[in-house]
Amino acid sequence: MTLIHGGRVVDPDTGTDAVLDLLIDGDRVLASAPRIAPPAGATAVDANGLLVLPGFVDMHTHSDFTLGYHPAAPARIHQGVTTDVTGNCGFSPFPLPRGCVGFGSFFSSRVEAGWADLDSYAADLESRRPALNVAPLVGLGAVREHVVGSRPAPPDAGEADAMRRLVERSLEQGAFGVSTGLVYAPGRFALADEIRAVLAPVHRSRRLYATHLRDERDGLAESVAEAIATAEGAGVALQISHHKALGKANWGRTKDTLAMVDEANARGITEVAVDYYPYTSGSTGVSSLLPPGSLDGGWAGLRERAAGGAARRDLLRHLDTSSQFRTDEIIIGRSRTRPDVSGLPLTAIADADGRAPAETLLGLILDEGDRLTMIVPAASEDDLASVSAHPAAMHGSDGWLMTAGEARHEHPRNLGSTIAVLAPALLGRTSLDRAVRHLSTAPARRLGLAGRGTLRPGAYADIVIADPGRAAAGAAALPADTYPDLVRWVFVNGLPVLADARLTGRRPGRVLRAS
Incomplete structure (x- = not known):
């Protein structure tokens, strides 16, 4: 057992903001109370003056291409991330034919060949003992690559059926939904009718459809309309990935696109949400x-x-x-x-x-x-503020790198995205409740991660302990190859993977499955 005592517990799922003790037994939170007597033999963690939060669920990552080769994942753990949502933008390392080399390569992928399905990918990743959990989506780009290859033409009827069967199999094996990346090959070859047809198993399973829009610049509104129409036509929930308006001429247009999200949610045919990273710059492949x-x-x-x-x-x-x-x-x-x-x-x-x-x-x-890759100007500060303040918003780093050495010269979201959300809240610049909801509660609910994104008794003990006294340093720009130190302790499935800001060497992460 582990007793975390004297910390300020903030849990939007239960509406808690109070100084409490938490008792961990195995992989679960056993109890929460103002004072818990230490059980015999329990390990004590002094959280006086510290903030105790539900573990962060990063709604948008690409770590499925890198985590297997750096399973200790220091870049994720130092940010308080306990679950990465993978398979975004149409890219997942399954289902891919064995000869498919280079798919997703601009994520610094070291995957030499893909896996046939989620089960084989999960077995491989869990054999490497990752430090954090993974909640996988299946990328429709990978599905298309498996069936159609790099051919830009639409799939024929037989190929469309084969794609649907691959999606159905991924969902049966526990994928939390599907994703598209409509600016990347081969996803950009997929038209709306093709996507709706392949989404049929997603509708039956009541899972999620996440999309990197076809155009985030001049065609932003049309692309949001396409995504909403596709989701409504297929009867699936929609997640708009890293929502923003690219190019100075388009700054301010998120006012219109967020209104489109509100209108769609008011119709009630689908549930639309957005994720964002807390930077005005972006990063993608130079190609x-x-x-x-x-x-x-x-x-x-x-x-x-x-x-x-x-x-x-x-x-x-x-x-x-x-x-x-x-x-x-x-x-x-x-x-x-x-x-x-x-x-x-x-x-x-x-x-x-x-x-x-x-x-x-x-x-x-x-x-x-x-x-x-390249780092490029993306959104305006006003657009970022509008998106992050929207009721349907949550955080997603769009990160993929696991170590500070790899992240040098790459986008800072790989090392500090969650910190850039949390630190301003600790300094009173934004709402702390909102920050924790965006980092943990909202993505966990969105995915249906029962027992995660919360600290209620019976929940999985995915826990972050942060030091508000380090918030000012956390809000500043990090050196290019430095881990943030705002987060002091991280528990994943009840075990400490970070203790006093140092990795413990424990790697209790799991590949989670949708139920």
Whole structure:
């Protein structure tokens, strides 16, 4: 047994905000009271002056591509994350054919080949003993890759049936829902009718449909309308991933799109929610800047077109004038072929190369393929405030990296997204109740994670203990390769994985299954 005594317990699920003791027995919270006598042999954790919270459930991650290779997951544990929701944006490492190499590679994936189904993926991950829980979605991009491959054409009737069967099997094995990434290949080839047809098993299981919208810039409203219409047509709950309005010309448009969410929820046909990360910058694969159709023939075809002539000029013109971000807005992530340029602005790299920015950019894309990421301007502060204040909102980091070393030169959400939500609340800048709901209660309820996202007796003992005295430092920008220290203790399934801000070496995480 473990007794956490004297901490301020904040649990929006039960409406609790009081100084209490918590008693853990096995993997569950046994009791909660103002004073609990220490049972014989119980381990005591002094939480006086500290904040005791339900473990954080990160609604949007891609750690299914990296957690198996860094199962201690220090970047997640130091943020208080006890459950990662994976399989987002259409990407999951199952169901994929064994020969499928490189799928999801811009998540720094070390997955050499996919798994046939959720059961085989879960068995492999649990054999590696992760430190935190995983709640998997199945990516419809992976489903399409399995059946149709990289072909941009719609599936025929037989292929559509095969895709539905793969989704149904994933849900039977406990996937919490499905996801699409409608800006990434092969997901961007899927039209609304195809998606609705494949969602039929999701409707029957009453699970979730999460989507990275088809367009977060000029076509934002149309993309939100498409997502809502798809969900309503299929009769499924909708999660709009990392909702924002890209590009200065579109700032302020979340007022309209959030009104669309409200209208859909008022109709009652589907339940729509959104998640957000607490940054105005974003990150994605650099190859997403290529013109539509550039990779339809694979990387060999792209390299052939980029070799010279009119096709190369068209590529450069698009990168220079027509891609979704200007060349002077791009910061390059961690480069494997040119480590010296990692974390630098593209324009600075181009100046050093003595080349035009578009030429340097195309060279990096050709050298690195899908693996190279970039950090780019995304939303406005006002849009971020509007989305994060919305009643249907919750936090989702969009992170994927497990260690500070890997996260160097990558987006700061990998190391500090939950802290950037919690620290301002501890400083009185935002509501603490809202912060804890967004980090824990709302995503747990959204997924139907019974016994998680709460500290009520009988719940799983996923617990975060944070030090409000460290909030000011937590609210500041972290050095690029530093773990935050606002979170002092983390319990996963009743065992301490972080104690006095140090990893304990225990790895009691599980692959959770929807019921």
